[in-house]
Amino acid sequence: MQNLETPNDAAPKPAPWNKGKLVGPKPPLRPKHVWAIRTKLQLEGRTRDLAMFNLAIDSKLRGCDVVSLKVEDVAPHGQALDRATVRQRKTGQPVRFELTEPTRETIDHYIKLAGKRPGQFLFASRNGCDQPMSSRHYARLVSRWIASIGLNPSLFGTHSLRRTKVTLIYRRTGNLRAVQLLLGHTKIESTVRYLGIEVDDALSIAEQVDV
Numbered sequence: 001m002q003n004l005e006t007p008n009d010a011a012p013k014p015a016p017w018n019k020g021k022l023v024g025p026k027p028p029l030r031p032k033h034v035w036a037i038r039t040k041l042q043l044e045g046r047t048r049d050l051a052m053f054n055l056a057i058d059s060k061l062r063g064c065d066v067v068s069l070k071v072e073d074v075a076p077h078g079q080a081l082d083r084a085t086v087r088q089r090k091t092g093q094p095v096r097f098e099l100t101e102p103t104r105e106t107i108d109h110y111i112k113l114a115g116k117r118p119g120q121f122l123f124a125s126r127n128g129c130d131q132p133m134s135s136r137h138y139a140r141l142v143s144r145w146i147a148s149i150g151l152n153p154s155l156f157g158t159h160s161l162r163r164t165k166v167t168l169i170y171r172r173t174g175n176l177r178a179v180q181l182l183l184g185h186t187k188i189e190s191t192v193r194y195l196g197i198e199v200d201d202a203l204s205i206a207e208q209v210d211v
Contacts, residue, residue, distance in 0.1 A: 025196060026156050028163040029057075036149040051110035052123055052138075053145060054103040056161040060182055061097070063142075063158035064089050067133045072118040075111055080104035088184050095184035163194070170195055 029037075034057060041050040055074070056066050065088055074084045080103070085096045099107070116122065123138075125131035135158075142161065143153035166179045180191040 025194075026158075026160045026163070028167040029156070029160055031168070033149060033151065034164065037145045040148050041145070047106070047110045047113050048123065049141060049145070051103075051106040052141070053161070054106050055099070056158075057164055058099050058103045059084075059086075059097040060162050060166055061086070061095070062088070062090060062162060063135050063138050066158075067121075067123055067135055067138050069122045070118070071111065071116045071120050071122050074099065074107060074122065076118060078111070080107040080111075091184060091186065093184055093186065095182075097182065167195060 037053060038050065041053060052066065055069075056063075059066065061069075065086060068089060069086065073086050074080050080099055082104070083096060083098050085094050087094050110116070111122075121130075121132040123133045125133050125137075139158050142156070142158050146153040146156045146160075162183075166182055169182070170176065170179050176188060176191055179195065180188050183191060183194065185191045185194070
């Protein structure tokens with residue numbers, strides 16, 4: 001039987017999903033970037049966005065966990081807790097995090113202003129309080145925050161917020177185990193890869209060598 005299939009009949013190969021895109025781990029924000037975004041959101045009176053930004057930095061949660069938070073997760077009695085515990089969607093494991101005083105203040109102000117109650121999503125969808133904000137919408141907000149201070153939003157993402165505080169902790173203490181616990185990683189190797197510390201350490205050593 002004659003084979004009618006020719007090279008021209010073959011289905012065209014789909015373009016790679018990452019063609020023309022910057023891929024790889026998103027870098028953390030620097031302290032000056034964090035303060036610049038906070039200041040801008042405060043000046044613009046964007047109460048919800050400020051609460052979400054501060055909470056994302058402090059909690060070190062993935063974007064899907066940030067948008068899934070309910071009021072009782074961080075403020076079960078109407079006021080934000082010093083420490084909260086949530087179960088991660090990706091791993092199913094609980095992770096505990098601290099809420100600094102500035103973050104608690106912005107959350108309390110947002111809850112009061114928005115009239116949030118236990119049982120409701122902290123950051124609800126525009127379709128109603130019974131649905132959480134989508135991860136895609138959260139990512140768009142992060143891009144806007146980044147762009148608002150003059151940074152290229154394509155270089156950063158929601159993981160930039162997750163990585164910001166733990167990167168500072170590691171640089172100041174060198175305590176990998178603490179960072180592992182804060183991120184909720186089950187293996188220390190995952191923390192090493194996530195922080196990219198082997199590359200950072202190698203570059204630091206190289207910078208100290210004169211040739």
